[in-house]
Amino acid sequence: MNKKRITTIFIVLLLGFGLYRSHTATVSSVPHTETGYMIGTVVNITVYGDYDDDIFDKSFDIIRDIESKMSLNIDTSELNEINANAGIHPVAVSESTFDVIERSLYHSKVSDGAFDISAGSLVSLWQIGSDKASIPPAEALADAIDTIDYKNIWLNRDSLEVFLKEEGMIIDVGGIAKGYAADRVGEYLSSRGVERAIVDAGGDIYLLGKGSNGGPWKIGVKDPFTSSRNDYLGIVSATQPSIVTSGVYERFLEIEGDDTVYHHILDPKTGYPVQNDIQGVTIVSDSTMDSDGFSTSVFVLGLEEGMKLVESTDNVEAIFVMDSKEVYVSSGLRGLFELTSDEFTMAEL
Ligand code: ADP
Ligand code: MG
Numbered sequence: 001m002n003k004k005r006i007t008t009i010f011i012v013l014l015l016g017f018g019l020y021r022s023h024t025a026t027v028s029s030v031p032h033t034e035t036g037y038m039i040g041t042v043v044n045i046t047v048y049g050d051y052d053d054d055i056f057d058k059s060f061d062i063i064r065d066i067e068s069k070m071s072l073n074i075d076t077s078e079l080n081e082i083n084a085n086a087g088i089h090p091v092a093v094s095e096s097t098f099d100v101i102e103r104s105l106y107h108s109k110v111s112d113g114a115f116d117i118s119a120g121s122l123v124s125l126w127q128i129g130s131d132k133a134s135i136p137p138a139e140a141l142a143d144a145i146d147t148i149d150y151k152n153i154w155l156n157r158d159s160l161e162v163f164l165k166e167e168g169m170i171i172d173v174g175g176i177a178k179g180y181a182a183d184r185v186g187e188y189l190s191s192r193g194v195e196r197a198i199v200d201a202g203g204d205i206y207l208l209g210k211g212s213n214g215g216p217w218k219i220g221v222k223d224p225f226t227s228s229r230n231d232y233l234g235i236v237s238a239t240q241p242s243i244v245t246s247g248v249y250e251r252f253l254e255i256e257g258d259d260t261v262y263h264h265i266l267d268p269k270t271g272y273p274v275q276n277d278i279q280g281v282t283i284v285s286d287s288t289m290d291s292d293g294f295s296t297s298v299f300v301l302g303l304e305e306g307m308k309l310v311e312s313t314d315n316v317e318a319i320f321v322m323d324s325k326e327v328y329v330s331s332g333l334r335g336l337f338e339l340t341s342d343e344f345t346m347a348e349l
Contacts, residue, residue, distance in 0.1 A: 029212060031198075036060045039067045039178055040129070041202025045185065048196035048209075055192055062188055063181045063201070069097045070177050072120065072170075079171060083120065087167030090154065098160045100173050100180050100289070101153070107176065107293035108150035111309060115297035116268040120170030121147045126253075128264040128273070133253040135262065141271035148268045175265075179244055179292025182206040186241070186288070199288075204244045206288045211238075216336075219243055223341060224279040224321055233341040234327065240284050240315065244291035246299045247280035248273075265299050276302045282319040283310075284333065290316065303328060307349060322347075 033046040034056040045059050069078045078093040085091050093101075104117035121144040125136040136144075147168045154163040164171065173180075178201040185199045186206035196209035198217075211217035216239045220232030224247055236243065246265060253262040260275070267274045281299045283291040294316055298306035303320055310318040310330045319337060320328040326347035329337045339346055 034060075036063070038063050039071070039181060039201065040073075040174075041178060043181075043202065044198070044200040045189075046198040046200075047189065047194050049194070051194060052192065055189065055194070058192075059185045059188060059199075062184050066096060066177060066181045066184065069094055070100060070173050072124065072172055072174075079173065082162050082164060083170045086164035086169040090156070090159075090161040090163035092159060092161050095160060096180075096184075098155070098157070098162065100177060101162055101171065102155060102157070103180075103289055103293065104171075104173055104176050105150055105153060105155070107290075107297055110313070111297035111301060113148075113150060113268055114300035114305075115175060115293060116148050116150050117171050117173065117175075118148050118150050118153065118164070118169050119266060119268045120172035121168065122266050122268065122271055123172045123174060124170065126262070126264075126266065126273075128253055128262065133262070135253075135255070136271075145268065145271050175296040176289055176293045178202055178204040179242070179288035179290070182242070182288040201288075204288055204292050205242065207238060207241045207243070220340075221245070221282050221319055221321070221337075222280075223343075224248075225325070225343075231341075233321065233344050234319075234337055234339040236282070236284065236319070236333065237336045237338075238284060239336065240286050240317075242286065242288035242291040243282060243284050244288060244295045245280050245282040246295035248278070265296060267300055274300050277323045278303060279321045279323055281306065281321075284317040284319075286315050294318070304349065 031046045031048050036043045071077050078097045082091045107115045108117050127133045152165040182199045182201040182204050186208050189197045199206040207217045216237040219236045219238050221234050223231040223233040248263040263273045265274050281295050283294045285291045317330045317332040325344045327344050
């Protein structure tokens with residue numbers, strides 16, 4: 001069995017991002033980047049112009065705090081406490097954990113369960129992205145599917161309590177927490193007087209301020225068919241602060257003699273990694289948490305249903321890159337997305 005983990009960052013930031021490293025940033029356009037490994041991914045924070053020395057450490061602390069509360073890999077996390085008490089009693093959590101769960105429920109509802117925050121038992125069966133990834137037995141998948149239903153989650157905002165009504169239910173915020181973390185760091189940098197920054201939590205990107213020319217940021221959408229981090233197929237003029245991509249080539253399991261790519265976006269109805277003709281979905285919106293949620297749900301829904309969800313939601317836009325190398329963009333991005341590779345073609349539904 002050949003297991004492979006790829007942590008490519010799907011979005012390529014243009015305009016010199018990451019090329020300049022300096023501790024004495026005096027010119028406001030000079031970027032300084034620091035990198036941390038946390039929440040299961042690589043986090044790059046780039047600040048333009050002057051900054052206080054502690055700003056990067058404090059930013060990474062914010063993300064570590066989110067991880068300590070919400071990771072299923074940390075025994076003492078609030079999420080594990082909620083899960084351990086499924087079917088037993090409600091658990092009071094911090095406001096940040098509550099906010100993420102509440103927003104995950106929104107994404108579960110609007111996607112009619114394509115994104116389901118209670119898919120945790122499936123996620124832990126597959127363990128895609130870890131050394132332990134393997135194809136689970138069919139009976140185990142069927143049992144896991146039985147535990148999935150976001151409607152069995154009870155929330156009380158006044159007491160910040162969360163209750164999973166059915167025993168065996170497991171909630172997992174892996175499909176949304178990186179986006180939340182990027183938003184929180186973005187807010188923090190802004191509160192510290194930073195005017196321009198890029199927070200990149202494993203490809204979930206929050207953009208603070210304007211692009212280099214005072215206009216929109218120019219963000220390259222990676223060509224999913226190459227392994228090079230720098231090959232992009234087109235450029236988005238990002239007029240909204242967040243851009244997030246879900247792709248099948250990010251974390252997956254390969255089995256010898258089997259052409260299927262067992263990746264990390266799971267269909268809660270079948271129990272298996274979603275098999276469709278999408279290579280990657282990029283979402284642009286006002287909140288990185290929402291872009292993260294939609295990138296996962298729209299991927300599960302597929303091109304037609306996913307595009308419908310995007311078009312019916314205000315201020316949420318999408319770019320679909322298909323196996324056929326056709327690229328579909330939602331109506332709000334027409335004129336803001338430019339195809340730069342001649343290997344791809346624009347298409348319309
Ligand atoms: P990435 O980690 O590459 O940013 P996504 O944001 O697309 O990926 O989310 C994938 C993660 O979301 C998985 O690793 C898993 O934790 C969780 N997940 C997978 N399938 C679903 C689903 N159908 N609904 C909710 N969460 C999911
Ligand atoms: Mg996501």
